[in-house]
Amino acid sequence: MPAKLSVNLNAIAMLRNRRDLPWPSVTALGRIALEAGASGLTVHPRPDQRHVRFSDLGMIRxxxxxxxxxxxxxxxxxxEENFMCLIDEHRPEQVTLVPDDPSQATSDHGWDFRKNHNLLGNIIERLKKFGLRVSVFADGEPDRESLTIARDLGADRxxxxxxxxxxxYDNPAEAVRMLELLGETADIAFELGLGVNAGHDLTVANLPALVARISRLEEVSIGHGLTADALEYGMAESVRRFRRACGQEV
Incomplete structure (x- = not known):
């Protein structure tokens, strides 16, 4: 099965937040994305609400x-606790745990599963009681011990x-090397019984090689690249372009 596409709405929310005005509408563009065949919507509500706002979550739900x-x-x-309250209130189908510091502009690394063993164990246990699928952000390094910890803590993906x-994007040889590391990491995850999602700086240009190398990729979550594409092609056509890049028939 081709990888599913979840459209991350944070970049749209960031554009809206430049003015005290309700446009561009996060939910309206989310609707266009879903009408064009996206399999879901992703948000990353940060504590300072500089991107998606807490008030957006109920409308998306x-x-x-x-x-x-x-x-x-x-x-x-x-x-953190406020995040867990949002999860309890809005009950997403999937929760993706990311090791972000509040001061970070965007996500830029995966979890240190050894160091955060106790934190993640407690959180995943709580999320499982809600009946939710749990995905955890992981670096593209083929570290079997780390991925085994993630599996043993109860992560689904x-x-x-x-x-x-x-x-x-401007260094093809290095892209091939990084792609193989991602592929080897995914191979280990599959051997351990984990599902594999992917996200960050994925584009129409680099997605086909990723989904070819990781043929069992479950889902890609894309915000910045898709939103940039939408400025040129429109949201609906950009979703279709990214779906094709995932290997979907459109």
Missing amino acids: SLIDSEFSSTEFNIEGFP IELYTGPYGGC
């Missing part, structure tokens, strides 16, 4: 429940941090 019940809501973030791969 309602949009999916009322109009697109076969799609999924994915909420990602660092599992890892999300491969593909930022270094995306950063090789």
